[in-house]
Amino acid sequence: MLDWTPEELRRHGYAAVDELVEFWAAMRESPVRRVAPVEELEERFGAPPPELGRPFDEVLLETSRVLLPSTMRVNHPRFFGFVPGPSNPSGAVAELLASGFNVFAGTWMAGGAATVVERGLIRWLADQIGMPAGAGGVMVSGGSLANLTALIVAREMHRNGKHPDAAVYFSDQTHSASERALRVLGFEARQLRRLPTVGDGAVDIEALRAMLAKDDAPFCVVANAGTTSTGAVDSLPELAELCRERGIWLHADAAYGGGAVLCERGKSALRGLERCDSLALDPHKWLFQPFDLGCVLVREEKLLTDVFRIIPAYMNDVYRLNAEINFCDRGLELTRPFRALKLWMSLQHFGVAAFRKAVERGFELAEIAEARLRENTSWEIVTPAQLGIVTFRHKGDDALQKRLVDAMLADGYAMLTSTHFRGRAALRLCPINPRTADEEIRETITRLEKFAATA
Ligand SMILES: Cc1ncc(COP(=O)(O)O)c(C=O)c1O
Known part of the structure; x- marks a missing residue:
């Protein structure tokens, strides 16, 4: 029951891989998004499952040719919106293997090598x-779970974490994932100190100092190591010093920017990250892994087990065998997939040098975009290329910027999104896919210029 013969597995598995080959091979020539009306998708895919099944060949083709293409291609070389998921094919094959073997990576007993790879x-x-x-x-x-996990540790371990007036400091550019995490941890709006930013979006340290002077129970600073809107990095060395002096927990959200440490420019932009008490870093963003893969790092590994470990009777055997590396002790999940396999296999295969070059390419592509924008005075650079993101505006009002996003969505050539910075709408390109060609960046901007003439 619920089984295939080896021949069926081989045939259907190969057929699925063939579909994947088509998808990747045709990516560049395909639109970034194919739009289908929600009613049509509801009718086709939202209905309850059938009582009796149907041939897998039919299910596969419907999935790969209709269902999956009705999603946005965030790994498309011209997807520049939000934070792209450039991914890589070897990571996708690793996912197939990890789920095919159905590895349980929650304990050493069940996970074995998986826990060693992850560690x-x-x-x-x-x-x-x-x-x-x-x-x-x-x-x-x-990133959402990484920030939550780190903030749980901070709250449990810091002397002010549970103080009724514990105050948390972060900038108005901080990703909502941290605010949501703080909300579920029970922090009230009155405990959250949203700080203004200076320059291209880094936190205003003087404003932070002024706030700190007023608070009785300063608890945690959430620093940005690459904001989602503009790629800004807060002054981490200064924050580290200030937090050390005042005994405040320093957490950094490096979910987007953290991958940049692989290259020299990224290392230099993120100087001070090594001094944080905890941080979030997403390999499914700038380390080119398929979803999902985020990572929490804490300065003192032991704090994770101090916070999360509970040993129930039915797990006694697990801890008799090995009490050291049971990843279920380090976070909220007991049953957890072998997420690390894709990062391991793709690093083994392509090598760190290739990853380093791929990260560097993101810096370069954002600079190419900025240089192209500067060729036409209709554009204003809102924030220059920093950590793979450039923001800009066309001459005109906020509504025009949004119409340009819509026009590009309708066109399908590329995908970009808008944000709001210092009270004004700004367009935003985040070209961190190493497969993007210089010309694709330039053509995207040329098309935006054409849309602006009629939008
Ligand atoms: C800076 C930052 N933090 C957190 C997140 C949330 O990460 P995730 O969507 O992986 O949960 C994002 C997502 O783009 C991000 O850019």
């Missing part, structure tokens, strides 16, 4: 950042 990669990431030897972490689904 090794966490150590490697911590080393890339320059964290001290006692640092450790856990892999989770993404």
